[in-house]
Amino acid sequence: MLDLGGLSITLSCAGGNVALRANNNSGEGAQFRWDGNGNTNGAFNNGFANFTATSNADLNNAENLGSGTAHYIRANGGVVTASYGWRNDNLQGVGVACRVFGEAIG
Numbered sequence: 526m527l528d529l530g531g532l533s534i535t536l537s538c539a540g541g542n543v544a545l546r547a548n549n550n551s552g553e554g555a556q557f558r559w560d561g562n563g564n565t566n567g568a569f570n571n572g573f574a575n576f577t578a579t580s581n582a583d584l585n586n587a588e589n590l591g592s593g594t595a596h597y598i599r600a601n602g603g604v605v606t607a608s609y610g611w612r613n614d615n616l617q618g619v620g621v622a623c624r625v626f627g628e629a630i631g
Contacts, residue, residue: 530631531555532597532605534584538623543589543613545625547582547597554600559584561593589613605631 527534531551558572592610609627
């Protein structure tokens with residue numbers, strides 16, 4: 526889980542399907558935009574003009590392998606930018622597992 530500057534990103538892998546979700550836990554108004562590229566359906570993008578604690582932004586577009594970027598801005602001017610990747614597969618014999626990796630700057 527990432528919790529930085531009001532941006533909360535969580536990963537779950539129920540039934541073997543990646544669910545990478547973002548929400549606003551700052552308690553104040555925010556906007557959110559993300560772009561990504563999945564291994565099956567290719568490029569995707571989306572956003573919320575009113576990003577809330579229950580928005581559940583689908584950062585992986587229901588894909589099990591890919592990468593993306595996210596941009597979060599609060600009403601007070603606080604900003605978080607994240608670059609991320611995810612996968613649910615057998616990574617060099619380690620075993621099938623959900624993984625998320627990347628960096629965030631706030």
